[in-house]
Amino acid sequence: MVNFAQAKHKQANMADLEERQSLLGENDGDREPGKPMPAICDPNHLLHRVVVLVFMCFLGFGSYFCYDNPAALQTQVIQDLGLTTASFMQLYAWYSWPNVVLCFFGGFLLDRVFGVRLGTIIFSLFVCVGQVIFATGAWTNQFWLMEAGRFIFGIGGESLAVAQNTYAVNWFKGKELNLVFGLQLSMARLGSTVNMNIMGWVYSKVADDFGSPGHTVLGASLMIAAVTCVFSLICALILGFLDKRAERILHKEQEGTGEVIKITDVKDFSAALWLIFIICVGYYVAVFPFIGLGQVFFIEKFSFSPAEARAVNSIVYIISAPASPVLGFIVDKTGRNVFWVLIAVAATLAAHMMLAFTFWNPWIAMSLLGVSYSLLACALWPMVAFVVPEHQLGTAYGFMQSIQNLGLAVISIAAGAILDSKGYLVLEVFFCACVSALIAVVLLYFVDYLKGKRRLEP
Structure with missing residues (x-):
């Protein structure tokens, strides 16, 4: 009986060895x-x-x-x-x-x-x-x-x-x-x-x-x-x-x-979470549609060559690549997510106002936009986890991405129509209006403060 058990154990070991060898592409002569x-x-x-x-x-x-x-x-x-x-x-x-x-x-x-x-x-x-x-x-x-x-x-x-x-x-x-x-x-x-x-x-x-x-x-x-x-x-x-x-x-x-998605959870979303959604949509629709139209803007207003226009239009992405991990580390260490979101939205509004109303070198405004874009991404998205129970996180993030894409689709069409009929100045004023999500950030701070929980500043 013992010999039978030993033989069975040896057979199992051999089977495991053969499976391992087949996975690693080895044979008996390759490795002991x-x-x-x-x-x-x-x-x-x-x-x-x-x-x-x-x-x-x-x-x-x-x-x-x-x-x-x-x-x-x-x-x-x-x-x-x-x-x-x-x-x-x-x-x-x-x-x-x-x-x-x-x-x-x-x-x-x-x-x-x-x-x-x-x-x-x-x-x-x-x-x-x-x-x-x-x-x-x-x-x-x-x-x-x-x-x-x-x-x-x-x-x-x-x-x-x-x-x-x-x-x-x-x-x-x-x-x-x-x-x-x-x-x-x-x-x-x-x-x-x-x-x-x-x-x-x-x-x-x-x-x-x-x-x-x-x-x-x-x-x-x-x-x-x-x-x-x-x-x-x-x-x-x-x-x-x-x-x-x-x-x-x-x-x-x-x-x-x-991700656990339950659409019925939407009815339980707090006022703070809805303000986060508004900030998300208001901010991103002022960044991505602008980049989609930016090349001709820099050629027409600043007399850039096509190569120069493409370069300055891409600076937002160039900066965000190395800046995102660094800014994320800073936000993690300091907390105060609402404060950093407020800084990011205000800086983006300043960048659009520079592009709209001045002839300053656009590298300044676009660099500012790149830093603020990275900062907002690091500070805004984690805030959802501070105001939503863990079992509703999948629904909250799914809904946030959904209305973000809805906003991008609608605003992309609107931005193109505005540019065709009114020109780039009115389009920039429109983007400045979109960044009025700054008001939502202030409201978010007061909603969180009045509840006395300070959940958004871990």
């Missing part, structure tokens, strides 16, 4: 039984997790690179396709429309339907297909097809960001998670920055080959940009393989996003 695997192959080792982190950061590179393709090629898109500015801004609105709803369901799809690995690959495919359709629409001069491409691209883009965060939590929870989130944000802004500064050059090179600018050149340039989405899809595939391998070696289950 029981010998530790190389650090780069060990899912528990920092070196292996660094390799995973590289693919994790590049996972969203293509999405962020292509999101602002229209902004980087604003002049070319409008001229080659014969569009009004209002029509041009539809390209941003169509990205945002699907995310008015998907912000509620992206986490659910990852947790309950696809799983993080398959979900990440599916969302990456949506990004790739959407960009290809967008480029094909430009190539064939079919604007409706370009809008359809941006809609499909939007379905994948925001949900891919949720998947990226889920991977980060699964691999780095309790270890270097804050640093990882900072690095992911920096890589995202790097993608936006590279897009702003390289797509004009790509268009010029393609135009040289085709002989003259036109919608065919525009389509070819956007198709070249789609290569970054394919690269991110490859990263999704590799990341899925590494995650599956780690799950089998470490015998662990996939963790979900942690």
Whole structure:
């Protein structure tokens, strides 16, 4: 009986060894039984997790690179396709429309339907297909097809960001998670920055080959940009393989996003949370639509060359890449989130007023906008967790992203219409009015102070 038990135990050990060897691509001659695997192959080792982190950061590179393709090629898109500015801004609105709803369901799809690995690959495919359709629409001069491409691209883009965060939590929870989130944000802004500064050059090179600018050149340039989405899809595939391998070696289950969405929780939201929503929408609609229209603004008002205009328009992303982790550390150490949000909103209002009413070097205003944008992102989003019970966090963040995308879609269309009919001065006054979310910040402070809990200043 003892011999039978020993034989069974030995057989089980051999099965485990064979599984381990198959996962690591080894055979009996490669490594002695029981010998530790190389650090780069060990899912528990920092070196292996660094390799995973590289693919994790590049996972969203293509999405962020292509999101602002229209902004980087604003002049070319409008001229080659014969569009009004209002029509041009539809390209941003169509990205945002699907995310008015998907912000509620992206986490659910990852947790309950696809799983993080398959979900990440599916969302990456949506990004790739959407960009290809967008480029094909430009190539064939079919604007409706370009809008359809941006809609499909939007379905994948925001949900891919949720998947990226889920991977980060699964691999780095309790270890270097804050640093990882900072690095992911920096890589995202790097993608936006590279897009702003390289797509004009790509268009010029393609135009040289085709002989003259036109919608065919525009389509070819956007198709070249789609290569970054394919690269991110490859990263999704590799990341899925590494995650599956780690799950089998470490015998662990996939963790979900942690997002529990219950629409009925909305009725329990406090006044402080609704003010946070107002601040979020009022602030972001004064930043992203402006960047989408900024290139021509700098050319017309400040007589910049197209290259100079693209460079100054991208400074918000350039600054936010290194500044976000630093400012996040400062906010964590000092607390007083409402104070920092107030500073960020006031600085953004000052930046827009400088751009609207002065001829000062726009690098000053745009640099100020870049710092304030990073500061607000670090201070505003964590405040939700201070005023909402943990079981309602998923609903609160989903609702916040949903109305943010709704605001971006509506304001993008409105900004284009204002620019067509009234010009850039009135548009800047409109953006200043949007940043009147400053009033909501003051109200938020008093609501929190009068309740005597000071929940927003940990």
